[in-house]
Amino acid sequence: QVQLVESGGGLVQAGGSLRLSCARSGRLFSGLAMGWFRQAPEKEREFAAAIMWSGGTPFYADSVKGRFTISRDGAKNTVYLQMNSLKPEDTAVYYCAAVYGRLSPPRSREAYDYWGQGTQVTVSS
Secondary structure (H helix, E strand, C coil), rough: CCCEEECCCCCEECCCCEEEEEEEECCCCCCCCEEEECCCCCCCEEEEEEEEEECCCCCCCCCCCCCCCEEEEEECCCEEECCCCCHHCEEEEEEEEECCCCCCCCCCHHHHEEECEEEEEHHHH
């Protein structure tokens, strides 16, 4: 079982930055992949970024590539999403997700088994 708790959301002006955190607890099994997804009002939850807990190349949605950076700190059991050059269209609830037994981090929300409660990010124009 995995528990995920997000934090770091808030209100920021366009062009600003935020860093989201996802604290992970529970046993660590092999093949753990961690992802960030987001859901804007009246839209489906969409992929933003993902990384393997063991390291390796992260993956990004085209809409955030070059502006967002996903990273993890094993000592703190935390995954981060650094968001720079924020735009009003980045406004959404951001969710952290996890799944075991993977060789590479999936981009489909259906592939993830564990989810956090979400944190609101609002970007004003």
